[in-house]
Amino acid sequence: MAYNLLKGKKGIIFGALDENSIAWKTAERVHAEGGTFVLTNAPIAMRMGQIKDLAEKTGSEIVPADATSEEDLENLVSKSVEILGGKLDFVLHSIGMSVNVRKGRAYTDEKYDFTAKGWDVSALSFHKVMQSLYKADAMNEWGSIVALTYMAAQRTFPDYNDMADNKAYLESVARSFGYFYGKEKKVRVNTISQSPTATTAGTGVKGFDGFIAYAEKMSPLGNASAQDCADYTVSLFSDLTKKVTMQNLFHDGGFSNTGVSQEVIERFSE
Numbered sequence: 001m002a003y004n005l006l007k008g009k010k011g012i013i014f015g016a017l018d019e020n021s022i023a024w025k026t027a028e029r030v031h032a033e034g035g036t037f038v039l040t041n042a043p044i045a046m047r048m049g050q051i052k053d054l055a056e057k058t059g060s061e062i063v064p065a066d067a068t069s070e071e072d073l074e075n076l077v078s079k080s081v082e083i084l085g086g087k088l089d090f091v092l093h094s095i096g097m098s099v100n101v102r103k104g105r106a107y108t109d110e111k112y113d114f115t116a117k118g119w120d121v122s123a124l125s126f127h128k129v130m131q132s133l134y135k136a137d138a139m140n141e142w143g144s145i146v147a148l149t150y151m152a153a154q155r156t157f158p159d160y161n162d163m164a165d166n167k168a169y170l171e172s173v174a175r176s177f178g179y180f181y182g183k184e185k186k187v188r189v190n191t192i193s194q195s196p197t198a199t200t201a202g203t204g205v206k207g208f209d210g211f212i213a214y215a216e217k218m219s220p221l222g223n224a225s226a227q228d229c230a231d232y233t234v235s236l237f238s239d240l241t242k243k244v245t246m247q248n249l250f251h252d253g254g255f256s257n258t259g260v261s262q263e264v265i266e267r268f269s270e
């Protein structure tokens, strides 16, 4: 069901790789709610991904940008304002990658070049995106910027590796930039802490199947899907959440506040 919540709103959506991506589902949902946007991803992902199909489906243009490149981001912001015919109302940062995870390095055996690269892509890029928008004065008042994160920023999930540190940094950037963006331009900045979700990035984490099954059993409402996340993101882009900013918002079916569930107890009583 669509409610026209984003009618007339314009934005940028980072991170749609394939139809499982959280950003992909969000783009479809934003489109259904009347929003228009530019799609972007790293040039290398464009070659692998199916982003053109999504662009066609949603009547969007694609502007490639490596989210670690200030030059690419400046170009993306100015082109988006030009393409969409005015300043922006929403931006989704849906980007994550750890080279240590990809190469199977344990948290206690990090290769720091890998760590630095993963941090740049997954965490610092959020600052870079916002600084590009801020310097270009590209956001409308009461605009909304959202990035995606995971609860490993607060609690230890051993196989989440250095992504846990990246997510802690990302959430801190949301608070710090959110202060300045709120004060000076009335723009809100939040992170959504999402349930484990079966996507390319998600399933790359070692032990993902056990991870997602455990979370499902622990969450009173069950895991939040990518589609659920798209719905929640739309609410944060809409005018119905104008005073929500600098928050890390758990979107996990109740997992983060559950000590133990009956299902898990029963499993251990067998």
Ligand SMILES: NC(=O)c1ccc[n+]([C@@H]2O[C@H](COP(=O)([O-])OP(=O)(O)OC[C@H]3O[C@@H](n4cnc5c(N)ncnc54)[C@H](O)[C@@H]3O)[C@@H](O)[C@H]2O)c1
Residues within 6 Å of the ligand: 014, 015, 016, 017, 018, 020, 021, 022, 023, 041, 042, 045, 065, 066, 067, 068, 093, 094, 095, 096, 097, 121, 148, 149, 150, 193, 194, 195, 196, 197, 198, 199, 200, 201, 202, 203
């Ligand atoms: N899947 C999960 O279990 C889960 C849970 C909580 C949070 N998240 C977060 O959700 C976000 C989206 O991930 P997803 O699960 O949809 O997976 P995904 O693999 O579909 O999306 C990750 C995206 O990051 C992009 N990316 C990587 N390097 C980039 C760069 N240098 N510049 C621009 N883009 C780059 C990829 O091309 C890809 O589109 C990530 O921040 C992820 O950490 C995922």
